[in-house]
Amino acid sequence: MTVAGSESHWRLAMSFTEFDLIERYFAVEKVSRSDVILGIGDDGAVLKVPQGKELVVAIDTLVSGIHFTDDSDPASIGYKAMAVNLSDMAAMGAEPAWATLSLTLPEVDHDWLTAFRRGFFELANRFNVQLVGGDTCHGPLAVTIQLHGFVNTGEFLRRDTARPGDRVYVTGVLGDAGLAMSIKKGRYAVPQNGYEYLIQRLDRPLPRVKEGLSLNGVAHAAIDISDGLMSDLGHILAASQAGATLYVDRIPVSPVFNSYREQMDNNAWIDMAVSAGDDYELCFTVDPRQQDMLSERFSATQYTCIGTINSSPGLHCVFENGDEFIPASIGYDHFKDQ
């Protein structure tokens, strides 16, 4: 599946083709699925979608200088590249199955590749995902993963089906990844306790695959929170041609995050929690009559009702006491564009 051309204009990526990097580094892992008819090593992979299932695909690229830096821990890059794609599967209510990987590398560095592979397969193995093909080439560091998963025919989560009256929920807690980044950048003091926790939340988010599967048949609309709650809920509202009221003091945060609130200006903690992104929690809407089914399915999952869907457009952020909250963040700008 590699491509190469003549030198210069379409220059030969020969040294990389020769290394057969995908085969050497990535064809050796544990997961071996019976629905993979032909895996790594040919011009394409041949795959069997089970009867009664539809295929869900999502592709994402992480680029050095944007999503990480050249000296970022390669295991975290491998882990996170897989995590963001698994999070898309979660947001579709899909069961992940197969991955393809396109890796652009400035050089062939055995230690880097070994660590990247470790991070990549940590999540792939956990979610029974088999790497079925890929491509390597020479260039500025970038990682593209496409994931393929299954849903039962017609049973998947989408963005454009939120309905007025729905309650808006999020899984887990928000803002930890944004706080970790701010601490890394020196904006806040390194905590005596909990820094390890925050860094894990930034570098090693656990995608909500199980929860996404549980939401099929319960949630009206769903999305994963990658760009920040404001922005991603905004996508649901734009696609559903609806609005929402968001109760900002209901936004769930972690105890570690909470311990930082006194260091922050006024309501800066809210902006961080609703806009910083990189949380990879799920945001979803549920008809209030389905609340019992939700609590049954989510008996082991933290989830919080943070608002309601309205028929009139716009995202209204309020405190429980009725005061309006005006977000300072670019997440809001993004939403204003709709």
Place this chain on the structure above:
Amino acid sequence: MTVAGSESHWRLAMSFTEFDLIERYFAVEKVSRSDVILGIGDDGAVLKVPQGKELVVAIDTLVSGIHFTDDSDPASIGYKAMAVNLSDMAAMGAEPAWATLSLTLPEVDHDWLTAFRRGFFELANRFNVQLVGGDTCHGPLAVTIQLHGFVNTGEFLRRDTARPGDRVYVTGVLGDAGLAMSIKKGRYAVPQNGYEYLIQRLDRPLPRVKEGLSLNGVAHAAIDISDGLMSDLGHILAASQAGATLYVDRIPVSPVFNSYREQMDNNAWIDMAVSAGDDYELCFTVDPRQQDMLSERFSATQYTCIGTINSSPGLHCVFENGDEFIPASIGYDHFKDQ
């Protein structure tokens, strides 16, 4: 399907998320397939593989500075990125159906995107391929496409099934793309006639999708020629644990290519034809008893028998008179590694 994080380490790709480039530029094209349940605009696409079919996937990245330059014609980049992936479908004997596109852009340039889209959809529309999803981010120019196609259950072309006694064939002619590149680089004079033809062969190869489909049930092994005949036939031999005799003076070349032979040293034309790559023809092996079926299926396709598969390993290049030919090219080095 976009990802973004906090600034710096996982910096926000917000400006690009905001532009919703994939939706704005790529969700407007003609092909609308009934097997696409949910296309562009959600966290993933939902797709229906027809009953009795298996799914074939292939992913490829083209990077600026390696496969093209920043000032390359964007329509040619879009065309070629699609062509190299369609060529992988051809090599699998698969019928292309769906594409995903991940585009990394240094800036949002309307003219560039419009031209890129034109090249991309020229081939997508021709082969009835629907773009079902994608991702854009900010960074050094790179294009990743994944194609998805169908084969009848168990009916596909692979690399590892060449058998001793098989004849080795190629479609079309070889070496035009390599010659076009050499002329661009000033190694040979620009021809009075035929330059347009050569540039088309370099920038706008027509993937052999129809021919790949015709080879199901006829060819034992197949691959597309992207790295050069020596290298790609080498992949077939390595995977099939076989060798081959290649009759170098049977290598088919175009009349324009032929007119350059007198400008080249001795047998340099052979090296160019067997090693320069970027031809995107198919190389395949066929049991001699299947020759009639092949000629029936390929009644409208140029194809040439260029050698035979041997049980003993190694690729022996000979002239029809029995003299040995020693390739000068790196294609050969690659093969030696097996």
